Amino acid sequence: MPKIVNARVIITSPGRNFVTLKIECDDGTTGVGDATLNGRELAVASYLADHVVPCLIGRDAHRIEDVWQYLYKGAYWRRGPVTMTAIAAVDTALWDIKGKLAGLPVYQLLGGASREAVTVYCHANGTSIDDTIAAALEYQQQGFRAIRLQCGVPGMASTYGVSKDRYFYEPADGDLPSESVWNTSRYLRIVPELFKAAREALGWDVHLLHDIHHRLTPIEAGRLGKDLEPYRPFWLEDATPAENQEAFKLIRQHTSAPLAVGEIFNSIWDAKDLIQNQLIDYIRATVVHAGGITHLRRIAAFADLYQVRTGCHGATDLSPVCMAAALHFDLSVPNFGIQEYMRHTPETDAVFPHAYSIEGGMMHPGDEPGLGVDIDEELAKGYEYKPAFLPVNRLEDGTMYSW
Incomplete structure (x- = not known):
C-alpha cells in the first residue's frame, strides 16, 4: 500500500x-x-x-x-x-x-488509446479581419486542421480573444480588474464577415470555431448561428450564460450550428440537463475545474449516451500538468471531439518539463509512466506570485455585462 x-x-x-x-x-x-x-x-x-x-x-x-x-x-x-x-x-x-x-x-490505465493522437485547435486572432486571416493561414500551413477565429470589432477599444501577441494570450492583466466596453450590434455584424473571409482564404478542409464568451442573449445567439450556417462552423462556444439552461432550447430552434459549452462547469450536475436534452454538441469541462480525471470521465461517459462529444478547455491558465492530464483523458475516451491548445511560454515549459508533443495539429501525451509531466521546484522558486485579475465588461452606457 x-x-x-x-x-x-x-x-x-x-x-x-x-x-x-x-x-x-x-x-x-x-x-x-x-x-x-x-x-x-x-x-x-x-x-x-x-x-x-x-x-x-x-x-x-x-x-x-x-x-x-x-x-x-x-x-x-x-x-x-x-x-x-x-x-x-x-x-x-x-x-x-x-x-x-x-x-x-495514465491513458493505459483508463482503458488504453481510442485513437492514435488527439486533434487540437489553435487560436487565430487579430485586430482586424485581415490580421486574423493572416494568422489562420500561418496555422494552416503548420498543419492545424481546426482554428478558432476571433477579431477586433470596429469602434471597440478591445475585444475578447484578441491579444497583443499573436501566439500568447493572457487575459488576466492587472492587479485590479481592467474594464472593457461591449457593443453587441457591432459584434454581430463583424463575425459573419470574418467567417466569410476565412472560408474564401482557407477553403473547406479546415474546421472553424468561434468563442462568444457568454455575451449574447439566446435569440441573438440564434441569429448569429443562422448567419454563420453557410460557412459551416465547427462550433459556437458559450453562446449565452449557461446558468439558465432552458435558454439553449431557444438557440436550437433558430440554428443548426453546433453548440459547445462548459469550460466554467464544475460537475456533472452543471451539464446534466444540457446533455440529456441534447441542447449542446460538445461539453467543454476540463480536468482542473471539473473534479479531476475521475469526475471528467463520468461526464464524458454520460455525454456519450447522447452523442455529445468532449471539447476540453485548454487555455494557458491551465498548466502543462493539466494539459498532460487532458491528453491522457482525450486519448482514452470514445466520444472525444477536439482539444483546445494554446502554447505556453518558454518559461512555463521550463518549470513544467513534459513528455507530451505536438505535430501537424495533433498531440500525444507520450508513454512515460504516469502523466509524463513534473514541476522543477527550484526553478519555480524564481517566479514569485503576482496578483492578476481577469477583466470585467460593461455596455457603452456603463451597465455591467458578462465578460
Missing part, C-alpha cells in the same frame, strides 16, 4: 500564475496535479493547504475513488470552482502516482 506522507502546494508565476499540488508517498513516488483557478489562485491554494492536505496524510494513494468521494461528500459544502479545483488537483496527482507505480502512462 503506497501511503501518502506529504503534500505541498507550490505557487509560481513563470509568465502567469500557477498553483500545483505535489503529493509524495512513503516509497518516494510523487505525483502532480494542477490547482490553478485564473484570478482566484490563492483561494484554491488556501483550500488545499488548510483543509485538504491534512486529510491526505496516511491515506492509501491507490484508493483514488475513495479519496475523491471523501473530499466531495465529506466536505459537506459541495461543488463550486474552488472546491472542485482542489479535488481535481488531488485526483490528478493520484492518477500520476498510480501510473508511475504501475509503470504505465
Whole structure:
C-alpha cells in the first residue's frame, strides 16, 4: 500500500500564475496535479493547504475513488470552482502516482488509446479581419486542421480573444480588474464577415470555431448561428450564460450550428440537463475545474449516451500538468471531439518539463509512466506570485455585462 506522507502546494508565476499540488508517498513516488483557478489562485491554494492536505496524510494513494468521494461528500459544502479545483488537483496527482507505480502512462490505465493522437485547435486572432486571416493561414500551413477565429470589432477599444501577441494570450492583466466596453450590434455584424473571409482564404478542409464568451442573449445567439450556417462552423462556444439552461432550447430552434459549452462547469450536475436534452454538441469541462480525471470521465461517459462529444478547455491558465492530464483523458475516451491548445511560454515549459508533443495539429501525451509531466521546484522558486485579475465588461452606457 503506497501511503501518502506529504503534500505541498507550490505557487509560481513563470509568465502567469500557477498553483500545483505535489503529493509524495512513503516509497518516494510523487505525483502532480494542477490547482490553478485564473484570478482566484490563492483561494484554491488556501483550500488545499488548510483543509485538504491534512486529510491526505496516511491515506492509501491507490484508493483514488475513495479519496475523491471523501473530499466531495465529506466536505459537506459541495461543488463550486474552488472546491472542485482542489479535488481535481488531488485526483490528478493520484492518477500520476498510480501510473508511475504501475509503470504505465495514465491513458493505459483508463482503458488504453481510442485513437492514435488527439486533434487540437489553435487560436487565430487579430485586430482586424485581415490580421486574423493572416494568422489562420500561418496555422494552416503548420498543419492545424481546426482554428478558432476571433477579431477586433470596429469602434471597440478591445475585444475578447484578441491579444497583443499573436501566439500568447493572457487575459488576466492587472492587479485590479481592467474594464472593457461591449457593443453587441457591432459584434454581430463583424463575425459573419470574418467567417466569410476565412472560408474564401482557407477553403473547406479546415474546421472553424468561434468563442462568444457568454455575451449574447439566446435569440441573438440564434441569429448569429443562422448567419454563420453557410460557412459551416465547427462550433459556437458559450453562446449565452449557461446558468439558465432552458435558454439553449431557444438557440436550437433558430440554428443548426453546433453548440459547445462548459469550460466554467464544475460537475456533472452543471451539464446534466444540457446533455440529456441534447441542447449542446460538445461539453467543454476540463480536468482542473471539473473534479479531476475521475469526475471528467463520468461526464464524458454520460455525454456519450447522447452523442455529445468532449471539447476540453485548454487555455494557458491551465498548466502543462493539466494539459498532460487532458491528453491522457482525450486519448482514452470514445466520444472525444477536439482539444483546445494554446502554447505556453518558454518559461512555463521550463518549470513544467513534459513528455507530451505536438505535430501537424495533433498531440500525444507520450508513454512515460504516469502523466509524463513534473514541476522543477527550484526553478519555480524564481517566479514569485503576482496578483492578476481577469477583466470585467460593461455596455457603452456603463451597465455591467458578462465578460
